[in-house]
Amino acid sequence: MNSTISVTREPSSRMPIEFTGRGGEYFRIWIVNLVLTILTLGIYSAWAKVRTKRYFYRNTIVGGSPFEYHARPIQILKGRAIVVGAYLAYGLVNMVSPILGGILILVFLGFLPWLVVRASVFNARNSSWRDIRFNFNSNTKAEAAKVFLLFPFLSIFTLGLLTPYITYRGWRFAIANARLGTTLFEIHAKLGKYYAAFFMTLLMVVGVSVLIGFFVINWFGADTFGIGLVVALYPEMLIVAATAYIVVITGSVIAYGALTRNASLNATQVGPYQFGSTLHAGVLCWIAFSNLLAIVLSVGLLMPWAKVRISRYLATNLVMHGPSDLDTFVQGNRPESRALGEEASDFFDVDIGGV
């Protein structure tokens, strides 16, 4: 009796990435995590983190197989203790002298490249698919220092014109240094796409701002008195305008994120597989803002639902193209990479923005 399912090889098929998590299910996990964290004075938060991460990994499915997260809570607990300690130390120092506090921030910043690399390595080595571990090149501190410190610093003097380049390098850092088993991830993104995304969202912000200004002036007939008088007469207008402005700025940041994520993932390959990302900036904005509203109106209780909702949207808009049998990945030098993982077990557990 042969129970192996034989798979017909196709030259290239389209494989969607599925997300099977449900809001109600995650709510139960979330609230129990929360209450145990409270009852253990925060110590359980490391176990909660692993459970949450496993819930999202185990519900993200590629080629019929879910991901797995392997981190041990105790490693995360150590990292958290250090982060909380650093936060308290900063708070105390800043209380005594804001200048010394500022110096301390610079010291923390100096650690940032190291931190980013360590966290990326930690996350990659503790993630697997079909029991093949991911890995991340740990020899990338110089690159991280450029992408996360030097370029953002230089960006201050360029009126933000360096932003698309930094986004481009950030994605390249995250993708080109990763591998699944022995198979390297590759990214062939064109820098021009990031600049296009940047100017498109910039144009949108300017357009909407002009539109808002036009409505305000028309509404209040301020053309004869100037904006200053409008604000003096109707101070609540200032709140409305400020809110509109925050919404426009946040929306443009989300739209820019969606466009650059598409640009990056559409140019990403792993082995014979090509990724495709089809996020729609407007839909993502709608999900983000309605999520925010739902969270605020439900005093936080709808947060699990919101998180599942956005995860589902991100997953369903990601596809892989390639041979459908998906058996080309090999672990390679497994014992060695495991030993390395043990050696560097004092990682910080820091999530780096939604990559």
Next chain:
Amino acid sequence: MNCVAYCYDGRGSTRTTVRVNIDYQARVIAFQLGEEEKSYRAIDLLISPRLASTPRRIETPDGCILDVSDNEAIDQLIDVAEIPVPGRWIHRLESKFRYVSLSIVITVLFVWLSAGYGIPVIAKHVAFMVPVTTNLVLGEEVLVALDKMVFSESQLPTNDKQKLTKRFVSVAESMSDDYKFRLVFRRGGKIGANAFALPGGTVILTDELVEKAQTVSEVELVLAHELGHVVNRHGLRQILQSSTVALLIMAITGDVSSAAALASALPTLLVESHYSREFEKEADRVAYDYAISRGISPRHFINLLDRLSDTDGDLGFLSTHPSVQDRSKKFSAQ
């Protein structure tokens, strides 16, 4: 009992579908992988704790990984064979309606009690435990910054300043003497009629406030109120409380992302304004006690507040100060 599972060998990404036979009586599982007949004692298996309805991960001693979707079958095997699975009870909490409801109640109560009572009480204790000199270094740069940005030199007659300083000394003498009490006069400019205290004991009085006052006693009670902030260490307590609230929110939301920050802005604002109003009430009590001890009518304080409040609206929950009606009621009741 039979169930379908996916099998991975840990070396390559080939997925093999296998039919796992679970023998509950012999406490053994068996399946056929290619030509090989695999069989394991249940007790030797490494089984992941149940996590909602996600597939179970089972690791065999020889390194096979099985993904099994039939959670019930595996749970039964764990029970029968008494396989140790750490953290198994957590799924029991998550799957029972009563435990989930209890969790909601505990969480809401905890947030409510710690924000409303726990954090202020602990902050107060800590603030009074640290040496008084800590307060002296706090906020010393504030006056310098305000001088640069809004204040200009006071235009009050020297005579008035001397009279008020004498009253200030009299108020300061009634308080603990570990602080460096000092009264400075400034023209408020944009800030207008106001008085502030820095944690170290410096009180800043604006000309505009003095001009609005009709009697010296009115200003004297304002000074007592400001020194009430100082001796109750409100500056230090404010810092301690805000940073703990930030930590609490980080612990609850579990991340520091911008969306979480946006969503928590309103509750943070509400909690902070509540703290601020509580501090004002404490300082008011100091002013009231001082008035009684010196035989001054507490009405003076309320009269000045009434005159000052003509211009501001009431923001209710978002307000950093209790409403004048509230404060006035407290003063008549005491």
